[in-house]
Amino acid sequence: MNDTIIKLSRNTNRAPISATSTQSVAFSHYNNISAQLPIDPKTGTLASADIAAQAKQCLDNIKAIVESTDHLMDDVIKITVFLKDIADMQAVDAVYRMFFSNYLPTRNVVMVAEMPISGALVQMDALLSNGEGTHPQAPCELVKVAKNADNAPIDSLSTQTVAFSHYNNVSAQLPIDPISGQLVAGGIVEQTEQCLTNVKAILTSIAVGVDDIVKINISLTNLTDIAAVDDVYSTFFPDTAIARAVNYLPARTVTMVSGLLMGALVQVEAVVSHGDGTPPQAVEDRHGIVIKANNTEQAPKHSLSTQTVAFSHYNHLSGQLPINPDTGKLINGDIKAQTQQCLDNIKAIVESIDHKMDDIVKVTIQLKDISDIDKVNDIYTTFFDGELPARTVFGVSAIPMDSLIQIDAVFSNAEGTPPVR
Numbered sequence: 001m002n003d004t005i006i007k008l009s010r011n012t013n014r015a016p017i018s019a020t021s022t023q024s025v026a027f028s029h030y031n032n033i034s035a036q037l038p039i040d041p042k043t044g045t046l047a048s049a050d051i052a053a054q055a056k057q058c059l060d061n062i063k064a065i066v067e068s069t070d071h072l073m074d075d076v077i078k079i080t081v082f083l084k085d086i087a088d089m090q091a092v093d094a095v096y097r098m099f100f101s102n103y104l105p106t107r108n109v110v111m112v113a114e115m116p117i118s119g120a121l122v123q124m125d126a127l128l129s130n131g132e133g134t135h136p137q138a139p140c141e142l143v144k145v146a147k148n149a150d151n152a153p154i155d156s157l158s159t160q161t162v163a164f165s166h167y168n169n170v171s172a173q174l175p176i177d178p179i180s181g182q183l184v185a186g187g188i189v190e191q192t193e194q195c196l197t198n199v200k201a202i203l204t205s206i207a208v209g210v211d212d213i214v215k216i217n218i219s220l221t222n223l224t225d226i227a228a229v230d231d232v233y234s235t236f237f238p239d240t241a242i243a244r245a246v247n248y249l250p251a252r253t254v255t256m257v258s259g260l261l262m263g264a265l266v267q268v269e270a271v272v273s274h275g276d277g278t279p280p281q282a283v284e285d286r287h288g289i290v291i292k293a294n295n296t297e298q299a300p301k302h303s304l305s306t307q308t309v310a311f312s313h314y315n316h317l318s319g320q321l322p323i324n325p326d327t328g329k330l331i332n333g334d335i336k337a338q339t340q341q342c343l344d345n346i347k348a349i350v351e352s353i354d355h356k357m358d359d360i361v362k363v364t365i366q367l368k369d370i371s372d373i374d375k376v377n378d379i380y381t382t383f384f385d386g387e388l389p390a391r392t393v394f395g396v397s398a399i400p401m402d403s404l405i406q407i408d409a410v411f412s413n414a415e416g417t418p419p420v421r
Helices: 051-068 086-099 188-205 223-236 241-246 335-352 370-383
Strands: 008-010 024-027 030-036 076-083 106-111 122-129 145-147 161-164 167-173 213-220 251-256 266-273 292-294 308-311 314-317 360-367 390-395 405-412
Touching: 024 360, 030 051, 030 076, 051 076, 051 086, 051 122, 076 086, 076 161, 076 167, 076 390, 086 106, 106 213, 106 266, 122 390, 167 188, 188 223, 188 266, 213 223, 213 308, 223 251, 251 405, 314 335, 335 360, 335 370, 335 405, 360 370, 370 390
Parallel strands: 030 390, 076 106, 106 167, 213 251, 360 390
Antiparallel strands: 008 024, 024 030, 030 122, 076 122, 145 161, 161 167, 167 266, 213 266, 292 308, 308 314, 314 405, 360 405
């Protein structure tokens, strides 16, 4: 593996420091920020019991991390907001406006069952543009391109799609009819169709195809709806003859959430490859960068996703459950055994494309019982020899296959992906 591009992991004492994650992990032209809880870095305790004060503390922490890397909040590409009570979003928005007055990042909002610490009502993580790149890349005045289209729902506090360098991040799409601004009539089938139609409309508006998606995140309020969601999903992917010929499918993670805005049953967000890059990168200079999807027999396969999808200098992994790849079934065992299996699966995928666990830049962990986090950490830390990735942890009421844990990851890809031959 060509490891000339260097991953840059940083902490600042102006934000809470964790023993199990790094605040900021940059690689090439993106920087991954760990989920920030409403902890005062000076006292190490919760800022307040008030949701507005907690939201401000989360954003203050993110801002401190961003500024410690010589960036600005307007360099943020995406924010994910995790709430204990979806009804608190109005209060959160009032605070959020103070941090993003002109430019608005893409955004995903979900209600989850539990936070990593008692008393926390909200946490937020972020993805940051990194125009200077990481060593030995020379700084480049890359331009962030934020766009909205009329044929998909427009939100007053987020942008539909924000491109930077060779990736586009799309705000999580609710099943909203863009004409009426209301949820579509019907149940889970109609709502899933509308979410995916909105994603497709946004991509069409920027001349990008559905098959350029590298990662899909699906949030459901009822896991029993997954079969109906999958029926609809399979009509959207693959979308073109070329993709169908190789059965290309994005990496995918399905999350059970406790609630969504507007009482929706489903929400879909996407990460999209962007071969043209953003100015001053010229279209004719893109060298035909291609998506490189990979599955290995050493990890569980899924009929509607690819284990890992690489594009340019990043790889996105599908959410990994504690499934034995030989049997295709959930392993027997407690949370430590299931954590081991999830991470073994991730390691097998990573190593199948000649990478190592220390190439991971961001990890997201879902737990059925948030009190299991210390046991998870006992296993988790043994998989990394160097600096720990950025990380987000939250509790859910259910996980596919009734497992106790699900983990997904994003990792650096120093060699990049090849041009069209």
